[in-house]
Amino acid sequence: MDDLLVQLRAGLPPEALITDPDVMASYARDMAGFCEAGAPAAVVLPRTVEQVQHVMRTATALRVPVVPQGARTGLSGAANATDGCVVLSLVRMDRILEISAVDRVAVVEPGVINAVLSRAVAEKGLYYPPDPSSWETCTIGGNIGTAAGGLCCVKYGVTAEYVLGLDVVLADGRLLRTGRRTAKGVAGYDLTRLFVGSEGTLGIVVGAVLGLKPAPPRQLVLAAEFPSAAAACDAVCEIMARGHAPSLLELMDRTTLRAVNKLAHMGLPETTEALLLAAFDTPDPAADLAAVGELCTAAGAVSVVPADDAAESELLLQARRMSLTALEAVKSATMIDDVCVPRSKLGAMLEGTAVIAEKYDLVVGVCAHAGDGNTHPVVCFDHLDEDESRRARESFDEIMALGLELGGTITGEHGVGVLKREWLARELGPVGLELQRAVKVAFDPLGLLNPGKVF
Amino acid sequence: MDDLLVQLRAGLPPEALITDPDVMASYARDMAGFCEAGAPAAVVLPRTVEQVQHVMRTATALRVPVVPQGARTGLSGAANATDGCVVLSLVRMDRILEISAVDRVAVVEPGVINAVLSRAVAEKGLYYPPDPSSWETCTIGGNIGTAAGGLCCVKYGVTAEYVLGLDVVLADGRLLRTGRRTAKGVAGYDLTRLFVGSEGTLGIVVGAVLGLKPAPPRQLVLAAEFPSAAAACDAVCEIMARGHAPSLLELMDRTTLRAVNKLAHMGLPETTEALLLAAFDTPDPAADLAAVGELCTAAGAVSVVPADDAAESELLLQARRMSLTALEAVKSATMIDDVCVPRSKLGAMLEGTAVIAEKYDLVVGVCAHAGDGNTHPVVCFDHLDEDESRRARESFDEIMALGLELGGTITGEHGVGVLKREWLARELGPVGLELQRAVKVAFDPLGLLNPGKVF
Structure with missing residues (x-):
């Protein structure tokens, strides 16, 4: 442990390293309920790519897990700390490096707030569509990590469709540049897209080229x-x-x-x-x-x-x-689901959800990105009531089972994190899971990047 | 060799297996000039997923390379046979299984001709945008393998943006289902996108869920x-x-x-x-x-x-x-380039290409998807003139170097294949190349799928 702090300090300015337990505790979890979170050994807030590389080299040398974080607005526990990990918060790398109207791209650091970028490009007659509900506080890096969606998706698609190129610090500290800043490009495998939605398990995104649209009426x-x-x-x-x-x-x-x-x-x-x-x-x-x-x-x-x-x-x-905030106020706790079904099955999904709510005698409010078939059933319950808590968890699972049965997915935009790990295996099946794990090993052979998440 | 044919025959109907050397020779290469091509040991034309699985199981058991093919309209040699390989032509798997206006998806086999699908969806008021110049003859599977583009891309993007889910037969014959038929989905790494543009080096695409748009005016x-x-x-x-x-x-x-x-x-x-x-x-x-x-x-x-x-x-x-056909008629041979630069660099790219043409005393016609910065400089030369052929090759390389210098890519939509292997390494750099190879190994540890292509 001491070794870790000494080596981290060697390549970081003092203000980049937090070791106070109380302050560290505030970095322990994202906004998902009912997901385990550990106590970090250190929290690092780098300002440069070199500092991120130093953290990853140190972590690899000492075999210490690293949990990357944005604004911790995630809803699946993907940003939760694990015991003894280094929390790597990218929020101070928040510069917009370039906005080009001709090329319709923005080049940004990962800590830029979604709303800050959206407003900056709007001033130039441009539009960055992805708009998760947390857009006033969430970061672009977090959006990339979770492949975030929003209200815009029915017309404009999800974050993934706007990520053209990435700078990524790998587990061993090397810097990888993927993708392009051109409108098109098919040189080699699409590693850029592989990082989008990988929830910090493959590398640390330290820069992104984002595609922009012209501002609509x-x-x-x-x-x-x-x-x-x-x-x-x-x-x-x-x-x-x-x-x-x-x-x-x-x-x-x-x-x-x-x-x-x-x-x-x-x-x-x-x-x-x-x-x-x-x-x-x-x-x-x-x-x-x-x-x-x-x-x-x-x-x-x-x-x-x-x-x-x-x-x-x-x-x-x-x-x-x-809507989500309002439903959170109904009872003492909520579990927010994120099942996406083929649009033609939306009616069956809502009907089935109502049946499940009745079966478990629970309040389940549903808001949905209906045009995408993406429902957010919110199970409201009293977390001090043990029986109700159990029923909440069971109904949550049953809602996901229904989504899969209808040809859907367990997560349309919130990601897997800790919350849906078991369900990911059910959705992917054994062959899919094996290949996903093989990809993970190819990028992070020591398993240091956000361990215990996704799989 | 005999072993190979015996084992292939055991799981295939007689008409699916071609061993006549003259007929096999017609499957030896795609439309790229100046790319090596070998003599296949067998050509298989399966009609079912099971037949594809049988081919891959056999190939894995006997360590025989497999070269998947669509309509062989590719321009980089990615579909060229290697000596002793099994050519796996997917053109007979050509059914459109479903078109849904509500879900805005089509479910197809890989051998469907692009134009056949485009017309079928148009009849239902829908639109499948990707439109490579060869759209009247090329297959959807080939389009997926090369991540094909076309004229539509400046507004509608490339093939990759329309591939929602895939059925893929892996090197060892197992069937992998990736992605979704929902509008959104972020369950696990985006393996679907990884297969798009992988030029047959990661698996055999045997089915696809494609996103559709409403038909525009x-x-x-x-x-x-x-x-x-x-x-x-x-x-x-x-x-x-x-x-x-x-x-x-x-x-x-x-x-x-x-x-x-x-x-x-x-x-x-x-x-x-x-x-x-x-x-x-x-x-x-x-x-x-x-x-x-x-x-x-x-x-x-x-x-x-x-x-x-x-x-x-x-x-x-x-x-x-x-345009390409017309330029091919200028001299006895052409080399067709596919450099994509940031839109703001398009003028510099065209100017530089003209300088290169003059330097090498060659006719270089340029047509371009200008809105995307994607240029197709076509080097026209007499292939019997040794000196002119050498100059053609050198100018072709210099055009790619110029593209990279301007912040572009060596391939906007045609892919790497055999033609641009060396240049891919230059574009990706050592770290990028190493990770791409690690991904290849994760999917195809024996290196049987389209060997000698891309890397």
């Missing part, structure tokens, strides 16, 4: 109330089958609506079973909303209200963005 | 004549910096224009130094073309002619699509 939002989740899902399928390209297509169930009202007095309709929010950032969003409104009505919507202006649209989005 | 094309390549590149940069989203943005230089006229009497302007084609498939393409036309004029275009209708647009695209 401001989106307008429509809210449609449905008498059943099934009817709302029918509308979603019809909207997508007809070729519409909404910039978001979100669903909130009654439990979620009530929770949001309770938290923020937003005046959302509480008698409605499912509220669908659709938005367009097209040249004529009102026309697109009108067409989608008709499809909603045909699917059984009892109310279809297009927002009159940007301010009203923003209010509706705020309601959606605070 | 029919595109309208504009042609702008420029007095210099530099002026045309200025226009390209300005168009992209201003946030336009053309559905194609292509450049043909004077050599290319003349070659196309000579081949097809298209009446293209021969005194012009660079012809830029821009298209939009937006709701109001005429308005977008007008705006882009103004930018072209401001950049120095001497003539800006929007196509009046779809037929005229199609004619302009035909001219672009036949």
